[in-house]
Amino acid sequence: MKRIALLGMPNTGKSTLFNRLSGASARVGNWPGITVDLMSAKILIGGHIAELIDLPGLYDLHGYSDDEQVVRHFLCNNTIDLVMIVANSAQIDRQLSLALQIRALGLPCILLLNMSDEAKRAGITINTEEMSFKLNMPVVQISAKYGVRCPDALKAASLVLSKQKQHVDAEKISKQLQQDSNIEAEMEAIVEATVQMPMQLGDDLTNRIDKVLLHPWLGLPIFFAAMYILFQFIFNAGKPLQDGIAWLLAIFRTNALEPLLLNAPTWLSGLLLDGVYNGLGTVAAFIPIIVLFFLIMTMVEDSGYLSRAAFLVDALMAKMGLDGRGFVMVLMGFGCNVPALMGTRVMRSKNMRLLTMLVIPLSLCSARLQVFLFMTATLFTASQAPLVLFALYLVSFITIFITAMLFKNQYPNSEPFILELPPYRFPTGRQIWLRGWQEVKYFLSRASKFITIGVILVWALTHFPLDAAPASSATLAGKIGDCFSVVLNPIGIDSQLAITLIFGFVAKEIVIGALAVIYGLQGDALMHLMAQKLDWVQGMSFMLFTLIYTPCLSTIITLKNEAKSWAFAMLSIIWSLMLAWIVSFVFYQSARWLGF
Amino acid sequence: MNPASTQNLSSLKPGETALISNIDADNSLFHRLAALGFRNGKRVELVRCASFNGPLHVRIGSTDIILRRTEASRIQVQTS
Numbered sequence: 001m002k003r004i005a006l007l008g009m010p011n012t013g014k015s016t017l018f019n020r021l022s023g024a025s026a027r028v029g030n031w032p033g034i035t036v037d038l039m040s041a042k043i044l045i046g047g048h049i050a051e052l053i054d055l056p057g058l059y060d061l062h063g064y065s066d067d068e069q070v071v072r073h074f075l076c077n078n079t080i081d082l083v084m085i086v087a088n089s090a091q092i093d094r095q096l097s098l099a100l101q102i103r104a105l106g107l108p109c110i111l112l113l114n115m116s117d118e119a120k121r122a123g124i125t126i127n128t129e130e131m132s133f134k135l136n137m138p139v140v141q142i143s144a145k146y147g148v149r150c151p152d153a154l155k156a157a158s159l160v161l162s163k164q165k166q167h168v169d170a171e172k173i174s175k176q177l178q179q180d181s182n183i184e185a186e187m188e189a190i191v192e193a194t195v196q197m198p199m200q201l202g203d204d205l206t207n208r209i210d211k212v213l214l215h216p217w218l219g220l221p222i223f224f225a226a227m228y229i230l231f232q233f234i235f236n237a238g239k240p241l242q243d244g245i246a247w248l249l250a251i252f253r254t255n256a257l258e259p260l261l262l263n264a265p266t267w268l269s270g271l272l273l274d275g276v277y278n279g280l281g282t283v284a285a286f287i288p289i290i291v292l293f294f295l296i297m298t299m300v301e302d303s304g305y306l307s308r309a310a311f312l313v314d315a316l317m318a319k320m321g322l323d324g325r326g327f328v329m330v331l332m333g334f335g336c337n338v339p340a341l342m343g344t345r346v347m348r349s350k351n352m353r354l355l356t357m358l359v360i361p362l363s364l365c366s367a368r369l370q371v372f373l374f375m376t377a378t379l380f381t382a383s384q385a386p387l388v389l390f391a392l393y394l395v396s397f398i399t400i401f402i403t404a405m406l407f408k409n410q411y412p413n414s415e416p417f418i419l420e421l422p423p424y425r426f427p428t429g430r431q432i433w434l435r436g437w438q439e440v441k442y443f444l445s446r447a448s449k450f451i452t453i454g455v456i457l458v459w460a461l462t463h464f465p466l467d468a469a470p471a472s473s474a475t476l477a478g479k480i481g482d483c484f485s486v487v488l489n490p491i492g493i494d495s496q497l498a499i500t501l502i503f504g505f506v507a508k509e510i511v512i513g514a515l516a517v518i519y520g521l522q523g524d525a526l527m528h529l530m531a532q533k534l535d536w537v538q539g540m541s542f543m544l545f546t547l548i549y550t551p552c553l554s555t556i557i558t559l560k561n562e563a564k565s566w567a568f569a570m571l572s573i574i575w576s577l578m579l580a581w582i583v584s585f586v587f588y589q590s591a592r593w594l595g596f
Numbered sequence: 597m598n599p600a601s602t603q604n605l606s607s608l609k610p611g612e613t614a615l616i617s618n619i620d621a622d623n624s625l626f627h628r629l630a631a632l633g634f635r636n637g638k639r640v641e642l643v644r645c646a647s648f649n650g651p652l653h654v655r656i657g658s659t660d661i662i663l664r665r666t667e668a669s670r671i672q673v674q675t676s
Binding site for chain 2: 059062065090093094184197216220312313314315318414415417423
């Protein structure tokens with residue numbers, strides 16, 4: 001099978017072209033020696049099936065950035081029949097250098113001048129025939145977004161494909177890069193001869209919008225307002241969808257699965273229903289949130305606002321070793337950690353991404369909020385409860401700050417903070433849906449297995465041995481709770497609450513359900529009992545611990561998938577457990593010492 | 597004021613333009629800047645600065661770029 005690599009600078013619409021050519025058939029593939037995910041798809045080209053690979057965006061082949069290394073590695077370790085170089089027509093005066101570098105490697109290539117629609121609007125004309133002659137490679141001007149002339153691009157590609165393939169070694173890349181100054185001169189000559197640019201450049205509409213959105217005083221308030229609205233939209237629209245899925249799953253359970261397993265032994269129906277089926281339900285609950293999140297994030301990203309958000313808040317984030325885009329993801333983490341972690345892929349520096357992924361699980365997500373709403377309503381008066389909630393949000397921000405400050409030297413960012421501000425664009429509906437679909441597919445294929453295993457494990461812990469009452473102190477979970485009483489007593493958490501913490505490992509919102517199972521009470525009765533059993537200091541300590549102690553199972557699995565490392569996921573768990581204990585200990589002991 | 601004075605890109609005022617006269621940066625920063633169009637002799641405009649001493653928004657040719665002050669201070673410009 002022929003192999004085609006798609007390569008280009010960031011913000012050239014490379015991925016849009018990839019989606020245009022591949023439809024929804026793309027999948028994430030593993031490549032030898034490469035630690036980031038590359039999308040690939042089988043496409044029909046000139047009567048043959050070829051494999052199309054979307055390489056990360058890069059500025060040149062020097063290999064200073066993580067992405068440049070990935071591309072170099074890929075080019076050296078795989079045979080490639082064709083490189084499709086994608087460039088932004090409106091910026092061809094500087095992007096041509098990449099095409100010249102690739103050509104110098106001797107790889108068969110074609111140059112696709114994308115965003116022809118924008119270039120046309122800006123009054124830029126390019127003589128593609130002349131450019132093709134001077135570059136000695138086919139040049140086609142296309143618009144990937146609207147599908148203009150994409151068939152012509154494929155035709156040109158199929159002609160090149162029939163030629164001999166070339167191999168590249170690392171030495172060739174280094175040797176060729178020393179001729180950078182030649183490339184610069186050649187680029188200028190070619191642009192001079194083939195490109196006509198109007199004197200006055202710059203998108204007027206973009207300038208006018210920027211004047212408002214990047215205003216020295218208005219910019220930040222607008223940013224926070226916009227984030228608040230998007231946040232509310234994602235999670236308010238997501239909630240009924242999640243409830244709907246849970247409702248459907250419950251109906252299927254009571255009407256189909258439970259009658260089916262009526263005669264099965266209790267342990268088997270427990271394993272299948274409370275283990276496997278609930279595990280799948282946990283996975284399913286994330287689908288609406290992930291889809292909505294990426295529908296919105298695709299709009300924020302592709303419209304060009306995300307880079308502008310980075311511009312606005314960078315001053316606040318630079319000290320923490322993070323950047324503005326990380327801040328947006330941390331904010332989104334306050335809704336749900338899982339899509340926020342997946343969203344960090346927009347950051348191209350690996351270390352900065354890891355640091356951001358380390359702090360996101362500390363944000364008080366909506367699942368934790370449910371627990372705190374219940375607990376504060378139980379233990380505090382109506383006037384105190386909002387203050388307690390506010391304090392918990394504050395603690396969440398402080399733990400994020402402390403974690404970033406402590407770990408920023410562990411994950412030093414090697415890449416300079418230089419971002420392009422693209423003109424404002426409207427992504428098409430097709431682009432938005434495709435992204436949402438791809439991300440959900442990715443989450444389901446990577447996460448469902450481990451999440452289900454985790455849920456089964458917790459079910460087993462809380463139901464074995466079989467003669468013990470579920471979730472009682474006689475179960476394995478109860479025994480574990482007893483073992484940890486030495487560390488949990490000093491923070492005011494008794495062994496029954498310890499069992500709920502084991503449940504909370506699956507998903508934080510289960511904590512309340514677990515309390516209901518343990519005490520055999522629900523609603524007001526449960527609240528009443530809790531208020532009797534716990535004083536406010538214990539309750540607060542329990543809430544602080546629940547806030548920080550471990551990300552939920554789905555978050556941990558996502559952490560592992562995104563970082564490609566179990567060790568990193570473990571670090572996140574161990575660090576949050578330690579931090580949770582210290583925070584709860586300091587709170588509980590000083591409150592007691594003060595006489596509360 | 598001198599007719600042609602050399603200064604840092606970060607010391608320009610919003611709306612001012614200047615010619616790049618020298619880029620004093622390590623390899624990784626130098627190549628990134630070059631790929632984005634920062635080369636000697638090119639005209640650069642400082643569009644705006646973010647609040648709280650934040651990054652700069654500059655324009656070179658058809659490209660708008662944001663960069664932090666530490667990186668911008670590596671770029672010498674000449675105002676005429």
